[in-house]
Amino acid sequence: MSFDRLPSLEAQPTTTRRQDDPQYRDDPEFSHLTETLSTRLFELTSNISRLSQQISLLGTKRDTERVRERVHDLLEETKEGFKEVGEGVKKIQGWEDLNASQKYTVQKLSREFGAAGQEFQVIQRRALEKDRASKAALEETTSPSAEGRPSSQQDQQQQLQTQSPRLAPQGEVDFQESLIIERESEIRNIEQGVSELNELFRDVATIVREQGDVIDAIDLNVENVRNDTRGADTELTQASRYQKRARNKACCLLVIMAIVLVVIVLAVVLG
Template sequence: MHPKSDIQRARLAAAVKNIFLFRSLDVFQMQEVLDAMFERKVTPGESVIEQGDDGDNFYVIESGQYSIYVQPDGAAAPKKVGGYDSSGSFGELALMYNMPRAATIQADTNGSLWAMDRQTFRRIILKNAFKKRKMYEKLLESVPMLKTLEPYERMNLADALVPQTFNNGEIIIEQGDDADGMYFVEEGTVRIMRAEHNQEERQVSTVTKGGYLGELALLTNRPRAASAYAVGEVRLAFLDREAFERLLGPCMDVMKREMQQDPSVTMDAYQNGEGAKEAEFQRIAQNISTNIQKISQNVSSMQRMVRQLGTPQDTADLRAQLHQIQHYTNQLAKDTHRSRKDLDLLPAPLSPSTQRQWKLQRERLTNDFTTALSSFQNVQRQAAEQEREEVKRARAESGTGFFTESEGGRHDPLVQLGGHQSQTQAVMEEEERMQELRERETAVRQLESDIMDVNQIFKDLATMVHEQGEVIDSIEANVESTHMNVGQGVQQLAKASDYQSWTRKQTVTLLAVFLFTALVIGLILRARWRH
């Protein structure tokens, strides 16, 4: 435990509140985290962690700017691949997977970090994550809607849930609020209330253990259609909007059918102001940028591990670490893709200059994400190919037979007993090999599934770019059409101007002829009058 002042605790709490790894901790575990972390001040040029070193601490950034450097094998100097600006965290992979640091983090300015040592990190974070997964997997198995999920999908969903507790009468969801997620009831009862036409609230239903609430507003992108209150003490598992959209795809049809039976989702959508839109855009963009950096770091670690497969350094622990970091990076890629699509869903800003800025940021993030994703896919395929070759080799080796007694043979009882023992030992060893083989085949199937996920992301990105290109082409066509119309208008104006000049000349000529004729007639009449 590291003593802290009230001011330090407040600063630390603000720094860690958005860290993904801490989201599943309850109040007491969060206090344990705050107690365990210690402050580290850094100066410009100081290296916080070095690529290749053993992981000692996990860091949360409170302030300062930092650069990320990766030195590929054979390169003369490290290359800058990204950075952090007054937020974010790093160093967790080395602690989670007992692997060397994948990158170097160097301070560019004076800054402040909060650190947690390896032992405390593994005791609090990893132990809690395992317990939470098992607890929530059991809860999700009791939800009928989730029967369509595969076991690994249910496991991912369990990892994304965050525990929340409400006391009797406390409001969980308020009618008219924006939807930030949905809830699964772990223990207790929730009362659903709705007010219509400025009348008092009336109860419309209750939700008990194994039920869920809050999904309708997420499906319709509209404000909450009803309020939810705790009846007694209620324990809930919260799933935020991003995880909802990423993980519950197979269950969408079930929820939409239920939504069609609910007439209450007709409220107007909430529109953010310009400042809120800009803040939300930059928040999502920063999250995408951070994820891309982490993907690039993980790819470097995976490349190093893949090169060790099939060599004397190839061990079960190495393969387990490779599978873990690969699956973790695959989830990062999905989250990043979801966030990238969220940028396109934001309402366009009113300012033309802000529109141009958003467009440039989107293009840059898409290019960076595509580059990182391409490197990730390449190392995925290399890993899959190596694993398939190893499984093929292991299958060939597993074809050896066992010792058998010759028909009609006579054996000494002691020798026969020894033969039985050898057979039993051989069977046990073969069973262990077969179990390992089955585990490796399962890992290969998971890896191939993750590769398909990345392929789908590439397809979605291509569709996104194509659709944006069509919009741009449409704009250019409209601009060209407008240009042609303007040109035709100028030609018509020029013709009108020429006609107007010609008309003016004709008028002057006729007036001159008329005056001349009048003058001649006047002179003739005057001459006759004199005679």
């Protein structure tokens, strides 16, 4: 699948940027890189779903060389994809002069990368277990029998007479042995992939834990602002009601005073 390689992104010139120029105020390079990483993470998550489906076929009647080829290709493709995204996540984690929104984006991508990485590690272990089980089953079918060699001349003659029909089973044994070698190669490749990614996942997870307080503080501030806004809206609504009631009371008082004044004036005039 097509993807802008991260090395090419990192090679883009940044020294000519002028931080005081309004057009760079939002840091388009940071935005482009984070959007690319987010898209790539979505693709890797899709790969993990496809891997899960294919690995579930291993060891069943639907286990074919084509299925194993797809599993191998997806494992390699996904492993390389995680390496690329991991390097990109580490790069944005070390980005200078991040504002609050950018810090939130970094934390979000880091956590999504860590979650996807854990899911991929589970898939790798499943594939490893399937290959080991397959290898063990093949080894059992190719193990030598416990029967002893024929001792009598008659048995030796019978062995010679049946030597030609046994050529086919021997060819099958050779085929089984080649499959065992293939399984061993698959096991080594998966183990190597697990080892290569473990350190990368640990590095990203360490930075996420170290910066966790920052995102928690941002979330807390956002929640506080939301609560304050709701409180202010409630207070304004109550104030509006109080003000309306005060106006109604003032109008009633004015009407009463006007009536009293009219009565007094009429009493003076008539008196």
